[in-house]
């Protein structure tokens with residue numbers, strides 16, 4: 001295990017599934033760990049559980065519903081207030097919505113949570129990431145981005161919505177954002193990589209009603225890997241010495257892999273970046 005005792009690392013979606021294991025194992029390696037969850041009681045319980053499991057007292061949780069831009073801004077302000085330097089940011093919080101819903105900002109919820117929160121939070125704390133000697137941004141994407149296409153004429157999917165299609169688009173956006181941010185940060189000490197964790201037995205998708213939840217639980221029991229196995233690539237990218245300086249790549253099972261052809265479209269990545277700036281009101285130099 002790499003000694004992370006001089007590192008401050010933020011993990012979003014750290015109250016369950018992959019994020020909880022990622023937070024716990026980074027804390028076990030000695031990091032000052034800041035977990036982010038939307039439910040304060042779950043956050044407090046996760047912090048206590050991690051402190052007890054690892055013996056690391058430097059574990060705190062902050063509360064933010066990341067689908068709300070006001071709450072992402074509040075979270076970023078709190079992070080910057082507490083930490084002048086951030087050594088890592090694992091953008092992990094994400095969800096699947098069977099039916100179209102809108103965020104507090106009136107945006108399609110999957111896009112708001114799975115893509116715009118990664119974009120806005122990362123950019124808002126970039127100064128603190130730049131202040132670290134070699135900060136790492138890790139974006140949890142998914143193999144579900146294969147086959148997805150961004151429809152720039154209807155990014156909010158107002159004209160027709162398919163839960164899986166829209167989820168795949170949001171995960172393609174994660175890879176496009178990763179590659180674009182890496183290009184914009186070229187020559188700096190901040191690296192940014194994306195990953196697919198595999199099919200993992202977490203609470204992913206359980207927020208949906210109907211038959212989806214029992215069906216998912218059954219399939220998970222049959223074929224999914226454990227959250228401990230699924231978190232390995234996030235942990236590798238956030239902490240392994242082997243990937244120091246490696247940036248702008250997509251990883252599966254702790255190895256670089258080709259992402260979908262659509263993810264290498266630089267014009268689409270730039271366009272997504274500009275639209276994300278407009279939708280979040282964030283403008284600055286990455």
Ligand SMILES: NC(=O)c1ccc[n+]([C@@H]2O[C@H](COP(=O)([O-])OP(=O)(O)OC[C@H]3O[C@@H](n4cnc5c(N)ncnc54)[C@H](OP(=O)(O)O)[C@@H]3O)[C@@H](O)[C@H]2O)c1
Nearest residue numbers: 013014015016017018065066093094142199200202203204
């Ligand atoms: N599981 C898989 O097979 C799989 C495969 C590929 C990619 N992924 C990706 O892995 C990431 C983690 O998913 P998971 O499988 O660990 O799912 P999970 O068990 O459902 O955990 C998701 C985490 O995100 C948090 N979250 C959800 N909505 C949020 C919001 N609005 N604001 C703040 N936090 C929110 C959840 O908080 P609560 O505890 O409050 O619900 C939880 O901590 C996601 O980005 C997902 O797309 C998962």
